[in-house]
Amino acid sequence: xxxxxxxxxxxxxxxxxxxxxxxxxxxxxxxxxxxxxxxxxxxxxxxxxxxxxxxxxxxxxxxxxxxxxxxxxxxxxxxxxxxxxxxxxxxxxxxxxxxxxxxxxxxxxxxxxxxxxxxxxxxxxxxxxxxxxxxxxxxxxxxxxxxxxxxxxxxxxxxxxxxxxxxxxxxxxxxxxxxxxxxxxxxxxxxxxxxxxxxxxxxxxxxxxxxxxxxxxxxxxxxxxxxxxxxxxxxxxxxxxxxxxxxxxxxxxxxxxxxxxxxxxxxxxxxxxxxxxxxxxxxxxxxxxxxxxxxxxxxx
Amino acid sequence: xxxxxxxxxxxxxxxxxxxxxxxxxxxxxxxxxxxxxxxxxxxxxxxxxxxxxxxxxxxxxxxxxxxxxxxxxxxxxxxxxxxxxxxxxxxxxxxxxxxxxxxxxxxxxxxxxxxxxxxxxxxxxxxxxxxxxxxxxxxxxxxxxxxxxxxxxxxxxxxxxxxxxxxxxxxxxxxxxxxxxxxxxxxxxxxxxxxxxxxxxxxxxxxxxxxxxxxxxxxxxxxxxxxxxxxxxxxxxxxxxxxxxxxxxxxxxxxxxxxxxxxxxxxxxxxxxxxxxxxxxxxxxxxxxx
Numbered sequence: 041x042x043x044x045x046x047x048x049x050x051x052x053x054x055x056x057x058x059x060x061x062x063x064x065x066x067x068x069x070x071x072x073x074x075x076x077x078x079x080x081x082x083x084x085x086x087x088x089x090x091x092x093x094x095x096x097x098x099x100x101x102x103x104x105x106x107x108x109x110x111x112x113x114x115x116x117x118x119x120x121x122x123x124x125x126x127x128x129x130x131x132x133x134x135x136x137x138x139x140x141x142x143x144x145x146x147x148x149x150x151x152x153x154x155x156x157x158x159x160x161x162x163x164x165x166x167x168x169x170x171x172x173x174x175x176x177x178x179x180x181x182x183x184x185x186x187x188x189x190x191x192x193x194x195x196x197x198x199x200x201x202x203x204x205x206x207x208x209x210x211x212x213x214x215x216x217x218x219x220x221x222x223x224x225x226x227x228x229x230x231x232x233x234x235x236x237x238x239x240x241x242x243x244x245x246x247x248x249x250x251x252x253x254x255x256x257x258x259x260x261x262x263x264x265x266x267x268x269x270x271x272x273x274x275x276x277x278x279x280x281x282x283x284x285x286x287x288x289x290x291x292x293x294x295x296x297x298x299x300x301x302x303x304x305x306x307x308x309x310x311x312x313x314x315x316x317x318x319x320x321x322x323x324x325x326x327x328x329x330x331x332x333x334x335x336x337x338x339x340x
Numbered sequence: 341x342x343x344x345x346x347x348x349x350x351x352x353x354x355x356x357x358x359x360x361x362x363x364x365x366x367x368x369x370x371x372x373x374x375x376x377x378x379x380x381x382x383x384x385x386x387x388x389x390x391x392x393x394x395x396x397x398x399x400x401x402x403x404x405x406x407x408x409x410x411x412x413x414x415x416x417x418x419x420x421x422x423x424x425x426x427x428x429x430x431x432x433x434x435x436x437x438x439x440x441x442x443x444x445x446x447x448x449x450x451x452x453x454x455x456x457x458x459x460x461x462x463x464x465x466x467x468x469x470x471x472x473x474x475x476x477x478x479x480x481x482x483x484x485x486x487x488x489x490x491x492x493x494x495x496x497x498x499x500x501x502x503x504x505x506x507x508x509x510x511x512x513x514x515x516x517x518x519x520x521x522x523x524x525x526x527x528x529x530x531x532x533x534x535x536x537x538x539x540x541x542x543x544x545x546x547x548x549x550x551x552x553x554x555x556x557x558x559x560x561x562x563x564x565x566x567x568x569x570x571x572x573x574x575x576x577x578x579x580x581x582x583x584x585x586x587x588x589x590x591x592x593x594x595x596x597x598x599x600x601x602x603x604x605x606x607x608x609x610x611x612x613x614x615x616x617x618x619x620x621x622x623x624x625x626x627x628x629x630x
Contacts, residue, residue, distance in 0.1 A: 084628075088628045091448065091451070092452055093447070093451065093626070093627040093628045094626045094627070094628050095624075095626075111453065111454060115453050117452065119452060121448050124448075124449065125444055125445040125446060126444065126446060127352060127355075127446060129355060129356050129357070129358070130355050134355050138348055138351050138352050138355075139348070139449060139450070141344060141347045141348035141351050142344060142348035142449075142450045142453070142454065143344070143453050144341065144344040146344075146347065183449065
C-alpha cells in the first residue's frame with residue numbers, strides 16, 4: 041500500500057516541552073484519514089512540520105514521496121491549518137484568484153464553481169473582513185481544494201460551522217475521497233464526525249502515536265456485554281479485571297463466544313439478570329481509553 | 341514559480357486600495373496642489389515682491405516670465421525622485437507588502453507551495469515595480485506643476501532634451517530608484533526579523549534620519565567625510581556624491597579622488613546586505629507564529 045505521508049522518529053521540542061516525541065506514522069493513499077488527540081497531543085505540530093511552517097527537531101517526514109520543503113511534492117497538496125485568515129481588503133472571489141495565481145493554477149481554476157461548492161456564492165463579492173469563522177473555514181477549504189491536489193490536510197475543517205454546514209462539509213470531504221480520489225487527512229475534536237467520515241484514524245497522545253487503524257476495527261474491538269444484574273458487587277467480583285461499572289450495570293469485556301458460558305455461570309451463582317446486551321464502542325470511548333481520560337475495564 | 345509569486349503579489353497589491361493610494365497617488369497629488377497654491381500666492385504677491393526687491397533670485401526669475409524648459413524640469417525631477425516625502429510614502433506600501441503576511445497570518449496559505457526565497461523575491465519585485473510607478477507619477481506631477489506654473493506666470497513652454505540631458509535623466513532615475521530600493525530593503529529585513537509592519541516602516545525611516553548625524557559625529561571623532569568608514573556608514577552622502585558626479589560641472593570636479601568608488605560600494609552594501617540577510621533568515625523562520 042503506497043503512502044502519502046510517512047514520518048519516522050519525528051520529534052519537535054520547544055524548550056523542555058516535547059510536542060512530538062519520536063512519531064512513526066504512515067498514512068496510506070486514498071480515503072479519509074483522521075488524526076485525533078487531545079489538546080497538546082501534537083496534531084497541529086505534526087501538520088505544521090508537514091507543511092514546512094516549522095522544522096522538526098529530529099526524525100524525518102516525507103510528503104507525497106518528497107521531503108518536507110520539496111516544492112514539486114508540496115504542490116500536489118492542499119491544506120487548511122486552523123481557522124484560515126485572509127487579507128481583509130479582499131473579497132472571497134479575489135482571495136481565490138490570488139491563491140490560484142500563487143499556486144500556479146490561475147487560469148485553470150473555476151472560481152465560481154468552487155465558491156458554489158463551499159456555499160459562498162452569495163458572499164463571493166463581500167470583503168472577507170466581515171466573514172464569520174464558519175465562512176472563513178469554507179473559504180479556506182475552497183482554497184485548499186481548488187488546485188486539485190492529490191492530498192489535502194485539513195485541521196478542524198468544521199470548526200465554527202453550524203450543523204447544516206458540518207453536514208455539507210462531511211459530504212464534501214467524503215466526495216473528495218470517493219469521487220475525486222483525493223486523500224484527505226483531517227484533525228478534529230468532533231469524534232462523532234470523525235467516526236462518520238474517516239476510514240482510518242491515528243490517535244496521538246503526548247506527541248506519540250498510541251493507536252492506529254481502520255475505524256471499523258477500532259470500534260469493533262471495544263464491543264462489550266452490558267449486564268443489568270443484582271447483586272452488582274458479586275458480578276464485579278466474578279468478572280475481576282474484565283468488568284467495569286456503568287451506572288447500575290456492568291460492562292463485561294468478553295468475546296461473543298464466551299458470553300453464553302458467562303451468563304450460565306452467573307445464573308448458576310444465583311445472580312438475577314434483568315438485561316444482557318452487546319454495546320459497541322464508539323470512537324469516543326476508544327479515544328478516551330487510549331488517551332487516559334477513562335478508566336480501563338476493571339472490577340468496580 | 342517566481343513568476344507565479346510575482347503575479348500573485350501584484351494581484352494582491354492591486355486590490356489594496358489604501359496601500360496604492362498612500363504609496364503612489366498621495367504624494368504626486370499633494371505636490372501638484374502645493375505647487376499650484378504656491379504659484380498662485382506668488383503671483384498674487386508679485387507686485388509687492390518686485391517693488392521691494394526682497395524676492396529670492398529664483399522667484400525673480402519666475403516672475404520675470406522667461407521660457408520654461410520642460411526637458412530641464414524632467415531632469416531636475418529625476419534627481420529629486422528619492423526625496424523624503426516620496427520615500428516615506430513608498431515605504432508605507434513596501435511595509436504593507438513585506439509585513440502583510442505576518443499581519444494577516446497568511447504565510448501558511450502560501451508558503452507550502454513555493455520556495456520561501458521565491459516568495460520574498462516576489463515581494464521585492466513588486467516593491468521595485470511600485471517604486472518605478474511612484475517615480476513615474478512624480479514625473480507626471482512635475483510636468484503638471486510646470487504646466488500650471490507656465491499658465492499662472494504666462495511663461496512660454498519649451499522642451500529641450502540633448503543626449504547629455506537624456507543621459508543625466510536616466511542616471512538620476514536609476515540612482516533615485518536604487519536609493520528608494522535601498523530603504524525598502526531595510527524595510528524587508530526589518531519585517532522578516534521583527535514580523536512587524538510598524539518596524540518595517542519605522543526602522544528604515546530612523547536609519548534615514550540617522551544618516552544626517554553620521555557625518556558631523558564622524559568629524560568630531562576625526563573621521564573625514566571622504567574616509568572609507570564615513571562613506572560606508574552613510575549611504576545618503578554616498579548618493580549625494582554620485583549625484584554630484586552625474587550633474588558634472590564644478591561640483592563633480594571638487595569630489596575627492598576615489599570617493600565615487602567608495603560611494604558605489606556603500607550604495608551596493610546598503611542595498612544588497614539587507615536583502616542577503618533577509619534571504620538567509622527567512623527560510624529558517626518558524627511561520628506557525630505569525
